[in-house]
Amino acid sequence: MANVYDYAHKLAKAIMDSEEYKHYKEMRETLYSDEKNKKMVEDFENKIFELQMNQLSGKEVDEQELEKLGKMEDVLMLNPTIKSYFIAEQRFGQLVQDINNIIGEAISFDEE
Numbered sequence: 001m002a003n004v005y006d007y008a009h010k011l012a013k014a015i016m017d018s019e020e021y022k023h024y025k026e027m028r029e030t031l032y033s034d035e036k037n038k039k040m041v042e043d044f045e046n047k048i049f050e051l052q053m054n055q056l057s058g059k060e061v062d063e064q065e066l067e068k069l070g071k072m073e074d075v076l077m078l079n080p081t082i083k084s085y086f087i088a089e090q091r092f093g094q095l096v097q098d099i100n101n102i103i104g105e106a107i108s109f110d111e112e
Contacts, residue, residue: 018095023091027089037081040082047069
């Protein structure tokens, strides 16, 4: 019988061979080849991360900050390179989430 780690390595390879991963990697390389685009996306992602950390620590969400983030995202989506990156990132993220859900359901201890 194969070792569970062998299957994990096969899954990792299958993920890296997936179209979602390849496209995300390509879009990330394209985005990061332009310093201005890279900085804009990193700033946006840092603001989202900061907001999430505040939420996790129990701080109330600042509606103005949320609105600013929404407007910032709207502006970023006007840039075709950034938009393509965000779409590729979302698709790859969905793939990973689906895989996590499949594993989670398989090892669930809930009564059926």
